[in-house]
Amino acid sequence: MAFRLKLVPDQTSINFFRLQKYTFGLSAVLMVLSVILLLTMGLNFGIDFRGGTTIRTESTTDFVVSDYRDALTGLEIGDVSITEVFDPSFGEDRHVAQVRIGASEGTEAMTPDQIQTVEAALTEVDPNVSFVAVESVGPKVSSELIRTAVYAVLAASLGILFYIWIRFEWQFAVGGVVAIVHDVLLTMGIFAALQLRFDLSTIAALLTILGYSINDTVVVFDRLRENLIKFKNMPLVEVMNLSVNETLSRTIMTAVTTSIALFALFALGGDVIRGFVFAMLWGVLVGTYSSIYVAKNIVLWLGVKRDWSKPDPDKLPDQFTEQP
Amino acid sequence: MLDIPLWKRVLILGVVVIGLIWAMPNLFYGRVEAHNDALAAAEQAGFATEEQQAAIDGWPSWLPSGLVNLGLDLRGGAHLLAEVHVEDVYKSRMDSLWPELRRTLAEERDVIGAVRRVESPQDQLQVQIENADQMARAVEVARELSSPVVSISGAGQSDLEFTASGDVLTVQLSDAEKAATDDRTIQQSLEIVRRRVDEVGTREPTIQRQGADRILIQVPGIGSAAELKELIGTTAQLTFNPVVGTGSNPDAPAGLGNVVLPSQEDPDFYYTLEEAPVVTGEELTDASPSFDQNGQPAVEFRFNPSGARKFGAYTSANIGQPFAIVLDSEVISAPTIRDAITTGTGIISGSMNVDESTQLAVLLRAGALPAELTFLEERTIGPELGQDSIDAGKIASIVAIIGVVAYVVASYGIFGVFASIAVITNVILILAFMSGIGATLTLPGIAGIVLTVGTAVDANVIIYERIREELRRGKRVATSIDTGFREAMSAIIDANVTTFIAGLVMFFLGSGPVKGFAVTLTIGLVTSVFTAIYLTRLMIVAWLSRRRPKQLVL
Numbered sequence: 001m002a003f004r005l006k007l008v009p010d011q012t013s014i015n016f017f018r019l020q021k022y023t024f025g026l027s028a029v030l031m032v033l034s035v036i037l038l039l040t041m042g043l044n045f046g047i048d049f050r051g052g053t054t055i056r057t058e059s060t061t062d063f064v065v066s067d068y069r070d071a072l073t074g075l076e077i078g079d080v081s082i083t084e085v086f087d088p089s090f091g092e093d094r095h096v097a098q099v100r101i102g103a104s105e106g107t108e109a110m111t112p113d114q115i116q117t118v119e120a121a122l123t124e125v126d127p128n129v130s131f132v133a134v135e136s137v138g139p140k141v142s143s144e145l146i147r148t149a150v151y152a153v154l155a156a157s158l159g160i161l162f163y164i165w166i167r168f169e170w171q172f173a174v175g176g177v178v179a180i181v182h183d184v185l186l187t188m189g190i191f192a193a194l195q196l197r198f199d200l201s202t203i204a205a206l207l208t209i210l211g212y213s214i215n216d217t218v219v220v221f222d223r224l225r226e227n228l229i230k231f232k233n234m235p236l237v238e239v240m241n242l243s244v245n246e247t248l249s250r251t252i253m254t255a256v257t258t259s260i261a262l263f264a265l266f267a268l269g270g271d272v273i274r275g276f277v278f279a280m281l282w283g284v285l286v287g288t289y290s291s292i293y294v295a296k297n298i299v300l301w302l303g304v305k306r307d308w309s310k311p312d313p314d315k316l317p318d319q320f321t322e323q324p
Numbered sequence: 325m326l327d328i329p330l331w332k333r334v335l336i337l338g339v340v341v342i343g344l345i346w347a348m349p350n351l352f353y354g355r356v357e358a359h360n361d362a363l364a365a366a367e368q369a370g371f372a373t374e375e376q377q378a379a380i381d382g383w384p385s386w387l388p389s390g391l392v393n394l395g396l397d398l399r400g401g402a403h404l405l406a407e408v409h410v411e412d413v414y415k416s417r418m419d420s421l422w423p424e425l426r427r428t429l430a431e432e433r434d435v436i437g438a439v440r441r442v443e444s445p446q447d448q449l450q451v452q453i454e455n456a457d458q459m460a461r462a463v464e465v466a467r468e469l470s471s472p473v474v475s476i477s478g479a480g481q482s483d484l485e486f487t488a489s490g491d492v493l494t495v496q497l498s499d500a501e502k503a504a505t506d507d508r509t510i511q512q513s514l515e516i517v518r519r520r521v522d523e524v525g526t527r528e529p530t531i532q533r534q535g536a537d538r539i540l541i542q543v544p545g546i547g548s549a550a551e552l553k554e555l556i557g558t559t560a561q562l563t564f565n566p567v568v569g570t571g572s573n574p575d576a577p578a579g580l581g582n583v584v585l586p587s588q589e590d591p592d593f594y595y596t597l598e599e600a601p602v603v604t605g606e607e608l609t610d611a612s613p614s615f616d617q618n619g620q621p622a623v624e625f626r627f628n629p630s631g632a633r634k635f636g637a638y639t640s641a642n643i644g645q646p647f648a649i650v651l652d653s654e655v656i657s658a659p660t661i662r663d664a665i666t667t668g669t670g671i672i673s674g675s676m677n678v679d680e681s682t683q684l685a686v687l688l689r690a691g692a693l694p695a696e697l698t699f700l701e702e703r704t705i706g707p708e709l710g711q712d713s714i715d716a717g718k719i720a721s722i723v724a725i726i727g728v729v730a731y732v733v734a735s736y737g738i739f740g741v742f743a744s745i746a747v748i749t750n751v752i753l754i755l756a757f758m759s760g761i762g763a764t765l766t767l768p769g770i771a772g773i774v775l776t777v778g779t780a781v782d783a784n785v786i787i788y789e790r791i792r793e794e795l796r797r798g799k800r801v802a803t804s805i806d807t808g809f810r811e812a813m814s815a816i817i818d819a820n821v822t823t824f825i826a827g828l829v830m831f832f833l834g835s836g837p838v839k840g841f842a843v844t845l846t847i848g849l850v851t852s853v854f855t856a857i858y859l860t861r862l863m864i865v866a867w868l869s870r871r872r873p874k875q876l877v878l
Contacts, residue, residue, distance in 0.1 A: 258778030
């Protein structure tokens with residue numbers, strides 16, 4: 001008998017709807033909480049969306065953030081924020097900081113003179129400092145980038161919605177999209193809560209989460225459709241439970257392999273993309289959760305037609321009474 | 325499902341082998357890159373220096389030498405997004421139109437009366453005439469100055485619009501002409517920027533038009549965006565010089581005050597020119613493709629008043645002589661002066677087609693940037709940071725692959741090995757595909773590949789879980805595998821199409837990091853479906869026919 005690592009037993013018959021009040025309630029609470037966080041704390045927008053300049057400094061000697069700040073206060077530039085960057089790979093002689101300068105009124109990108117002034121001032125307090133990256137985005141571009149980002153998320157959602165609608169039923173599409181909204185909201189919520197930098201690459205992460213989450217959801221839906229045809233007279237809740245149980249080992253398996261890969265990147269990929277990878281890791285978590293606990297609940301509430309042998313859109317859903 | 329015909333087997337393995345061959349140069353990145361650069365340089369120069377030859381020999385030429393382009397964030401360099409102020413050009417067009425208009429209207433002085441220019445918006449020319457009741461005649465006369473728009477979309481339309489109110493005649497560029505002008509302005513700006521950047525001779529700069537009035541400039545290996553801006557900001561030198569003689573000897577004695585310059589068209593042809601130019605590009609206000617009186621493609625150019633004066637004086641004194649147009653110490657062309665050109669506008673005609681006339685018009689104006697550029701976005705990434713990112717990305721990818729492989733093998737045994745081979749092949753295919761189309765790999769792109777490693781297993785997992793289910797129902801091994809593959813197909817296709825949609829949206833709407841990520845994600849999807857479905861099936865079928873297992877523990 002060969003050894004097989006199994007995180008999920010072969011036959012599970014978990015009743016995923018037994019606690020649906022709690023799981024769905026938890027989702028709802030978290031979504032509301034995310035909205036509140038977004039409204040109160042707001043997102044920590046990177047320069048892509050807010051305009052401004054970031055300078056990444058590297059120094060061979062340790063520095064004090066307040067010294068850097070003092071060096072820049074008298075320069076009459078926009079508001080300055082300085083954060084020290086930590087990474088296990090840096091070692092003793094690498095001290096990295098991220099200096100962010102807000103966009104000043106009326107200018108597009110920062111002038112080279114301004115950047116030179118900033119660099120000179122920092123070199124004065126820390127002779128060993130070098131500037132490994134300077135990025136500057138004007139307000140004109142940043143407002144466009146925001147717009148494009150919103151369009152991208154909307155277009156992707158609509159495209160996916162449309163595809164599911166064609167392949168399945170409208171109830172499934174609604175369920176899928178609610179799951180998407182859930183995942184996007186929760187991801188933005190955690191970014192607001194932890195004040196992580198939210199920039200263009202975060203949008204890429206969001207879109208990936210969309211893809212991943214819906215991918216998960218579709219696999220469950222696919223099995224659900226199959227079982228609906230197979231077990232015509234089984235109550236909808238049971239068909240759903242059966243479908244989730246049948247696909248559970250795959251759902252967990254994929255979540256684990258993806259997380260292993262992402263975690264390697266999170267730990268070893270350097271600090272430049274850490275925020276990006278964090279968003280995706282978090283997305284795998286909420287995406288997996290939402291495909292098990294969110295998408296199907298919506299389908300359950302909306303009901304689906306049970307007779308898949310011939311299309312009959314006028315038939316009333318008959319499953320509202322089947323709540324356990 | 326289980327008997328794969330021979331042609332299919334050959335095809336599947338063929339794709340994998342080709343993928344391996346195409347991806348291989350990336351293992352020897354430095355050598356191949358040196359080889360490619362040296363080859364390009366030698367081709368341009370027409371011969372190879374010893375170092376170049378050594379570099380060329382460093383990589384066998386019969387092997388593919390396509391490489392994955394490294395994005396700026398991995399290689400270091402500068403990125404600029406510039407906006408071209410296309411409306412600058414309208415003003416200079418109006419300014420240069422004024423002398424002509426004044427002259428034309430002056431000929432009708434006894435009807436129209438005196439004329440004078442009045443304050444107007446920048447893109448208009450407003451002229452007040454004395455006898456307002458003769459406005460109709462003034463418009464009629466002025467209309468002679470307009471010419472048809474030279475562009476595909478604006479064909480048949482006039483380039484100037486005349487409106488009269490009271491005693492003021494207003495002239496402005498028509499919308500069709502504005503569109504054509506904008507297009508030219510951007511083309512010229514692109515051309516100049518390209519020339520400027522090429523002078524530094526860094527490798528493969530990206531200079532593209534973005535949207536209506538923007539230019540994206542990415543130059544790997546340049547110190548900083550500030551440096552790049554200085555480079556672009558300087559104007560090229562365009563001059564018109566008298567021709568003293570021609571020949572094929574670059575070292576010919578030029579004589580006092582003369583200079584020998586090569587022809588741009590023909591590298592073995594040299595012109596001896598007077599060093600002092602008659603007019604310079606600074607005084608050129610416009611050049612556009614048009615047609616001469618015989619309907620042949622030509623280039624029309626305009627000087628500002630001072631340039632027009634000098635040009636007129638020289639041409640009337642030198643009819644029948646060649647007149648060289650020199651750009652950056654190369655002679656673009658040396659047309660013969662047919663007659664005196666005193667209006668400040670002239671036509672360069674020769675044996676050229678429409679493309680060439682357009683190109684020459686662009687070059688003519690490529691002397692100075694036609695309009696001001698402002699920079700909306702600047703990014704400088706140091707090469708050290710890029711190297712750090714590559715190193716970190718490499719290590720992370722390898723660790724990710726090892727981790728995933730270990731987990732999959734622990735879960736599925738021999739079938740896990742098959743899935744792992746498929747995943748590794750998949751990464752190789754992504755790199756091969758990117759090398760083939762010359763796509764750019766960025767840091768988010770690496771993340772995309774790592775994510776693909778995680779999700780590529782998914783298709784195999786769906787299949788294997790199906791097979792497990794079938795086995796649990798007590799089906800025979802071969803039947804289980806067959807059913808597993810067949811039943812899993814719809815789920816795999818559906819699941820991947822949704823991600824594919826997200827990837828495409830990112831690719832078309834995204835810029836920079838988003839686009840880079842979308843490229844690898846989308847390519848990875850396609851390759852992962854191929855490896856998971858076809859390659860794994862091939863391996864499993866081979867294993868089945870050799871082992872013929874009575875039982876399968878999955």
